[in-house]
Amino acid sequence: MEFSAQNSSYNNYFSGKKGQSLGIVRSMNYEIPGIFRLESGKTLTHVRIEYEMYGKMNEDKSNVILICHALTGDAHAAGFHEGDKKPGWWDIVIGPNKAFDTEKYCIICSNVIGGCKGSTGPSSINPETGKPYGISFPIITIADMVNAQKKLIEHLGVKQLYAVAGGSMGGMQVLQWTVSYPEMVKKAIAIATTASTTPQQIAFGAIGRKAITDDPKWNGGDYYGKEIPAQGLALARMIGHITYLSDASMQKKFGRAQLAETGQDLSKISSETSSETFSDSFSNFQVESYLNHQGDTFTKRFDANSYLYITKAVDFFDLSKNGSLIEGLSGVKAKYLVIAITSDWLYPPYQSQEIVSALTANGVDARYEEIRSQYGHDAFLLEEGQLNYLIRSFLSQVLVSDIMSPNFYSISRDETLENASMLMVKKKVNHLPVVSEDGKLEGIVTSWDITKAVACKITELDEIITRDVKYVYAGEKIEVASSIMEDYSISALPVIDSENRVIGMVTSESISALIGRYS
Ligand SMILES: CC(=O)SCCNC(=O)CCNC(=O)[C@H](O)C(C)(C)COP(=O)(O)OP(=O)(O)OC[C@H]1O[C@@H](n2cnc3c(N)ncnc32)[C@H](O)[C@@H]1OP(=O)(O)O
Numbered sequence: 100m101e102f103s104a105q106n107s108s109y110n111n112y113f114s115g116k117k118g119q120s121l122g123i124v125r126s127m128n129y130e131i132p133g134i135f136r137l138e139s140g141k142t143l144t145h146v147r148i149e150y151e152m153y154g155k156m157n158e159d160k161s162n163v164i165l166i167c168h169a170l171t172g173d174a175h176a177a178g179f180h181e182g183d184k185k186p187g188w189w190d191i192v193i194g195p196n197k198a199f200d201t202e203k204y205c206i207i208c209s210n211v212i213g214g215c216k217g218s219t220g221p222s223s224i225n226p227e228t229g230k231p232y233g234i235s236f237p238i239i240t241i242a243d244m245v246n247a248q249k250k251l252i253e254h255l256g257v258k259q260l261y262a263v264a265g266g267s268m269g270g271m272q273v274l275q276w277t278v279s280y281p282e283m284v285k286k287a288i289a290i291a292t293t294a295s296t297t298p299q300q301i302a303f304g305a306i307g308r309k310a311i312t313d314d315p316k317w318n319g320g321d322y323y324g325k326e327i328p329a330q331g332l333a334l335a336r337m338i339g340h341i342t343y344l345s346d347a348s349m350q351k352k353f354g355r356a357q358l359a360e361t362g363q364d365l366s367k368i369s370s371e372t373s374s375e376t377f378s379d380s381f382s383n384f385q386v387e388s389y390l391n392h393q394g395d396t397f398t399k400r401f402d403a404n405s406y407l408y409i410t411k412a413v414d415f416f417d418l419s420k421n422g423s424l425i426e427g428l429s430g431v432k433a434k435y436l437v438i439a440i441t442s443d444w445l446y447p448p449y450q451s452q453e454i455v456s457a458l459t460a461n462g463v464d465a466r467y468e469e470i471r472s473q474y475g476h477d478a479f480l481l482e483e484g485q486l487n488y489l490i491r492s493f494l495s496q497v498l499v500s501d502i503m504s505p506n507f508y509s510i511s512r513d514e515t516l517e518n519a520s521m522l523m524v525k526k527k528v529n530h531l532p533v534v535s536e537d538g539k540l541e542g543i544v545t546s547w548d549i550t551k552a553v554a555c556k557i558t559e560l561d562e563i564i565t566r567d568v569k570y571v572y573a574g575e576k577i578e579v580a581s582s583i584m585e586d587y588s589i590s591a592l593p594v595i596d597s598e599n600r601v602i603g604m605v606t607s608e609s610i611s612a613l614i615g616r617y618s
Pocket residue numbers: 167168169170171172173188385386388389390392396477480481
């Protein structure tokens with residue numbers, strides 16, 4: 100919300116080290132052993148997941164970030180495949196010194212099930228028949244996509260993801276991850292997305308699907324090894340692509356420009372038009388040529404049946420429970436960054452705001468930001484500077500809750516000084532928060548206080564308690580804790596909740612350890 104292109108931190112991003120390319124990368128695959136059960140109750144076997152991995156996992160595998168792709172994306176998120184001229188689809192934010200910094204994090208991206216880029220989908224061979232599934236492939240949901248990703252993540256030995264991130268349908272997977280597996284996600288970044296697909300979004304999907312299924316070459320989904328339903332698929336993409344742009348971006352890209360051959364010469368168009376050339380003559384605006392190009396290139400990279408299944412999975416997506424998004428998101432534990440795009444009319448900002456409101460109502464730490472852009476929905480693939488700035492600051496932000504120790508020792512003020520000192524020696528701690536019967540913070544005793552008490556022959560614990568005790572809240576930035584410690588020359592702070600109950604301790608050692616972990 101507070102972001103502006105003139106923001107100084109944003110400009111610092113550009114004056115700082117610019118990200119580099121990952122160079123050549125390769126795809127890998129994993130076959131899920133045994134039966135894979137879908138939300139519909141149907142099962143699949145030999146489910147294959149195509150994935151790419153950039154950067155190295157650290158020793159305890161705590162630096163892994165899962166990237167989830169949008170509708171027509173794939174596992175190739177960054178770097179170049181041998182011989183390719185264009186990098187992966189999110190290369191602007193993934194790589195050394197980019198927001199998803201491969202020097203710090205290990206980035207994984209996998210192709211969704213139902214897809215056509217290496218993961219099992221309708222174009223895969225059904226092991227039972229030896230033929231492509233076609234429309235015998237079962238209906239899949241966003242939760243099924245996430246369940247398959249979870250199998251991959253477990254196979255790689257990762258217990259908790261440092262973050263999950265994605266835009267559009269990728270954002271839906273992010274939301275689903277934090278609902279299905281709340282303990283497995285520390286941070287979540289959902290961009291240009293919704294928690295519940297709207298009638299307008301379903302409507303655009305429906306027209307695209309109709310374009311495909313009305314193409315005679317679709318042939319009931321049985322076209323593998325024959326001519327593909329290219330016309331229907333291209334038309335579906337043309338409709339979809341309009342929704343990924345904005346009025347302003349189309350004005351800027353094309354205006355009312357026409358193709359050079361026809362220009363404004365209406366007499367030429369009428370005299371040269373025959374039934375054979377009708378279509379070409381009537382496609383004289385640059386925007387038409389552009390859409391034709393987008394449609395044509397799409398048919399060379401995407402399977403029509405996958406388009407049907409994946410758009411349907413998007414239609415089914417609804418995380419609200421009993422009509423309430425607050426209830427639907429009630430189990431979420433991850434910290435959230437939700438980013439909307441100002442010109443996105445397909446997934447308008449109000450849908451991101453609804454997610455943030457529901458998360459906040461559940462006490463989840465959720466931040467809302469906007470990318471100011473004219474690109475429309477696809478801005479999440481294009482706005483390099485703003486994306487890098489927002490993602491980088493969110494990923495590198497460490498809160499007190501991230502490093503506090505919830506296993507702490509406390510003492511009541513009625514205890515003896517001897518007991519306090521024995522507890523400190525036995526548990527090897529230098530700070531004991533003094534708490535009331537219901538766990539509320541009343542003061543603190545340090546090993547230094549005990550040393551002074553012995554020197555001064557004080558015998559009562561109550562006499563040496565510091566009552567003006569400094570503390571922090573779990574949701575505060577780690578910088579707040581470290582500046583209190585520095586200002587008051589103290590090496591540990593109690594962490595309290597909104598009712599003044601002690602819920603942990605944060606120490607200067609745990610803050611120092613961060614330097615090794617995140618720098
Ligand atoms: C999200 C995921 O997970 S992955 C999926 C993401 N990838 C896609 O969606 C691929 C298709 N989408 C796009 O191209 C998207 O618009 C973007 C966001 C990825 C790229 O946007 P931009 O960089 O603004 O490219 P733009 O929209 O101008 O399209 C460029 C293409 O249109 C062509 N083009 C531009 N103007 C015209 C025209 N008047 N007539 C014909 N073709 C034209 C260009 O030659 C270029 O072709 P190429 O892609 O074959 O090289």
